[in-house]
Amino acid sequence: MILNGNERGNAKELARHLLNMRDNDHVELHDLRGFVSDDLHGALLEAEAISMGTRCVNHLFSLSLNPPEYADVPDETFEKAIESIEAGLGLQGQPRAIVFHEKAGRRHAHAVWSRIDSEDMKAINISFYKRRLTGISKQLFLENGWPLPEGLQDFRKRDPLKFSLHEWQQAKRTGLDAKETKALLRECWNASDTRQSFEVALREKGFWLAQGDKRSYVAIDWRGEVYSLSRAAGVKKNELTARLGDMRELLSVEETKAYIGGQLTPKIKEWAQEAETRAKQLRLSITFQCEQAVQRQRGERDALRKKQEERWKIEEKARASRTPRGIRGLWGWITGKNRKIREINEAEIRQAKARDQIEKHVLIRQQIAERRRLQRTADRVRKHLQHTLYGLAADMALAIMMGRVPEAAQRKQENGKRQKDRRRSRDQGPDFEQNK
Known part of the structure; x- marks a missing residue:
């Protein structure tokens, strides 16, 4: 299983996310342990109330467990994995919630623990948890007989096209795939060796090179969406500068958007x-x-x-x-x-x-x-x-x-209009009034 965990606060927002039925096909509150409340909102707010007696801000530890897409994983396997993670992170006996999500034919789990030890009123320190989770993840793949992903075999082989929340939201607006967009921009970068050739490659794919607002190079599409070239191409700013030259020679984001908008004729x-x-x-x-x-x-x-x-x-x-x-x-x-x-x-x-x-x-x-x-x-x-x-x-x-x-x-476009007109006339049938 791929494990992604983080320390966080804002219990209300987390509960809303975990019970979100709009973005998930099915949501199931599987287990609540160590809480007085019997619903997730109340349980996480209860943990937040206890944390107010300490100085801890990120009083929760949130974890997602994502098995391979092809795997049929029963509840018992998820529970066993969560118990193993709990022991590995030193969270045994802490109040815990487990929620199952299903989306697009995939089932995964979320587990949330309170980090506050109610007896000592101190937050449990979970040091180097990302490294620990990577080790537990490898162990779970081996125990269940699943092929180990390349990213777990060698961290240098991790997916370079992973996208952030901002990029995911941008993809929803445009209808484009965030990974494919990054792959397209990376292809333009790899196929060029000068700024001129890079701009030509970008233009052929429908992008314009511009100077970003945060002293970075960006690409802009005809809709005005802005894409970070550093993230997309997977290179540092020094490499971008060495190939693309002085950033001040480029138009700013607003100037580029104005140029594109000025060229968009009504037709x-x-x-x-x-x-x-x-x-x-x-x-x-x-x-x-x-x-x-x-x-x-x-x-x-x-x-x-x-x-x-x-x-x-x-x-x-x-x-x-x-x-x-x-x-x-x-x-x-x-x-x-x-x-x-x-x-x-x-x-x-x-x-x-x-x-x-x-x-x-x-x-x-x-x-x-x-x-x-x-x-x-x-x-x-x-x-x-x-x-x-x-x-x-x-x-x-x-x-x-x-x-x-x-x-x-x-x-x-004209062929499409003619086909639409033919379908409309076929659906309407003959005009008997004109045939009289």
């Missing part, structure tokens, strides 16, 4: 808007299918939960009726019959819990398999959209340089 804007609208409609179609499947799956899980609760009540009533009361109960206590009945009831409770857990896991596995099949279709649509939008960016750069829509793109 170019209309063409770009139509291309983005078509892409958005295709994206909404597959998103709607995914959302419909998720809503149905949530209903199936609620139905199973209610069925198990009703069955549990009936079984509890039956178990309670076995224990004699009054004089018979006293005699059963003396003879030891009550103890045997209690042992039978406890064995049945364990079997019933195991049965309910198996039923839940079977349903989860079926739903994850269905969601993965749907996600493969969504991924194919996404790749097609990415190809379309990156092609649009290159065409927009060419259009801005030419001052008009390129002929090939214009023909494509």
